[in-house]
Amino acid sequence: MTEPITLVDAHCHLTTLAEGGQDLVPVLARAHAAGVHQVVTSADGVEEGRRAVALAERFTEVYVTVGWHPSRPRPPDDLETSALTDLLRHPKVVGVGEIGLDHLARPGIPVTPASVQLEQFRLLLDLARDARLGVVVHDRLAHDEILTELGRRRDQAALLHCFSGDAGLARRAAGLGLICSFAGIVTFRNAPGLRQAAQAVPAGHLVVETDAPFLSPEPYRGRPNEPARVAVTAARIAALRGECSATVATAATATARTFYHLPEP
Secondary structure (H helix, E strand, O other): OOOOOOEEEEEEOHHHHHHOOOOHHHHHHHHHHOOEEEEEEEEEHHHHHHHHHHHHHHOOOEEEEEEOOOOOOOOOOHHHHHHHHHHOOOOOEEEEEEEEEEOOOEOOEOOOOHHHHHHHHHHHHHHHHHHOOEEEEEEEOOHHHHHHHHHOOOOOOEEEOOOOOOHHHHHHHHHOOOEEEEOHHHHOOOOHHHHHHHHHOOOOOEEEOOOOOOOOOOOOOOOOOOHHHHHHHHHHHHHHHOOOHHHHHHHHHHHHHHHHOOOOO
16 A cells, blocks of 8 residues: 655745636645645735735635745835735745745846845845744855855745755755755756755755646646646655655655644644
């Protein structure tokens, strides 16, 4: 008999799924059937934060992080900062994010100046500290800067969302007490460095996420992702580590619940 597993989807975007026409009742039912009993949905800014909180009030298993994405062209103003602070007091809001730095240049898409990104990153880190919440960090082509900034705030619990580094970065992050969150990319054929990172990161510093509706794992690549598929990623990581799925699921779930202060479901 296969041992049942219990998982947390440590980062997804349920508001995006819902606004794309997905009925969240069957989406969450499929997650539950796959052993995913708690889902953390990420919201960018005040308005999406309010929509995400409304979802969390509707669904017991849903929790929320609220942040300010680094692609935004400016930091929150005083009114927005006040509104974000209010949202962070909601009992279903369990973290601040996603926040961070993104230096990827894409055709036709302006990159927010690095100085502005750093300013808003630091502002949101301060809000998280004041709210006593962990931060969910977006890191794209900014590994050293992210680790430097978080290294100055060793008392700040932080999770590196959609971890994209190699084994060396995973070890450096764990050395700073950070958590590496692995998404479906670890199943892609063109991600050998990430698979090595999943093998290298110590237990207690690893969680799993979907980033749904993005980054569906193989063999679902190219289709909208959903929280149930975090089980596919967890199973792939278990195989890479030479561990059984239940061992990885138990450790990742305990780490996610500790980081987000989630109750037993």
